[in-house]
Amino acid sequence: MARLRNIPGSRDRISESGFCINEPEQYKGRWKEVFGNNRPIHVEIGMGKGRFIMEQAKRNPDINYIGIEMYSSVLVRAIEKAEEREAEGQDVSNFRFIRMNAEELGNVFEKGELCRIYLNFSDPWPKDRHAKRRLTSDRFLELYYGLMDDGTVIEFKTDNKELFDYSVGTAKESKWKLMAYTYDLYSEPDMLDGNVATEYEEKFTAKGNRICKMILEK
Numbered sequence: 001m002a003r004l005r006n007i008p009g010s011r012d013r014i015s016e017s018g019f020c021i022n023e024p025e026q027y028k029g030r031w032k033e034v035f036g037n038n039r040p041i042h043v044e045i046g047m048g049k050g051r052f053i054m055e056q057a058k059r060n061p062d063i064n065y066i067g068i069e070m071y072s073s074v075l076v077r078a079i080e081k082a083e084e085r086e087a088e089g090q091d092v093s094n095f096r097f098i099r100m101n102a103e104e105l106g107n108v109f110e111k112g113e114l115c116r117i118y119l120n121f122s123d124p125w126p127k128d129r130h131a132k133r134r135l136t137s138d139r140f141l142e143l144y145y146g147l148m149d150d151g152t153v154i155e156f157k158t159d160n161k162e163l164f165d166y167s168v169g170t171a172k173e174s175k176w177k178l179m180a181y182t183y184d185l186y187s188e189p190d191m192l193d194g195n196v197a198t199e200y201e202e203k204f205t206a207k208g209n210r211i212c213k214m215i216l217e218k
């Protein structure tokens with residue numbers, strides 16, 4: 001209920017924020033205009049409070065980033081963090097947020113507009129009857145495949161071994177090429193190189209959980 005009560009105020013905050021793109025369907029095929037340049041666009045689906053996407057944006061000024069989050073109350077936390085970065089004088093021009101469900105990706109992005117998708121600590125939906133909601137389900141992998149061009153990449157991290165086993169399985173069954181995967185990211189220097197830890201990743205590594213990661217390429 002607390003989350004529900006938060007929503008009305010959060011929605012206003014989102015629609016007034018310059019960091020958020022409202023009515024994102026309007027930009028389908030025109031996302032380069034949003035950023036005012038031709039740089040590649042990377043998205044994180046289910047960004048939570050946005051630490052990962054904003055840190056990536058800071059480290060890679062030649063890439064534009066879009067963080068997608070379906071809950072208003074969570075997205076507001078990302079807006080607050082973005083405003084803090086802006087107040088500190090950081091360059092905040094190469095990232096934006098969208099409040100939307102990943103189900104809508106095909107209404108918001110034209111084929112070829114996204115170069116990379118990050119899925120970090122996606123909700124596990126442990127019940128079999130909810131499997132289709134997992135962001136690495138066959139249905140979602142097919143959706144991403146149809147939206148992306150050859151050579152594009154998906155990176156997925158989680159500490160949930162069951163979800164990871166499932167995701168390696170759906171990836172192998174899909175048209176995506178499974179380029180690399182590990183059940184212990186922090187013991188693989190090659191895969192850890194350049195890693196940006198997410199909020200959940202910091203929490204779980206501090207608890208001693210192993211982090212799994214896989215990389216898919218079209």
Ligand SMILES: C[S@@+](CC[C@H](N)C(=O)[O-])C[C@H]1O[C@@H](n2cnc3c(N)ncnc32)[C@H](O)[C@@H]1O
Nearest residue numbers: 046047048069070071101102120121198199200
């Ligand atoms: C467990 S959190 C992880 C947050 C962040 N990526 C991290 O690693 O710290 C998963 C987030 O994904 C969001 N999410 C789950 N399913 C989604 C969907 N279908 N579309 C958009 N966001 C989604 C949830 O609201 C939640 O904030």
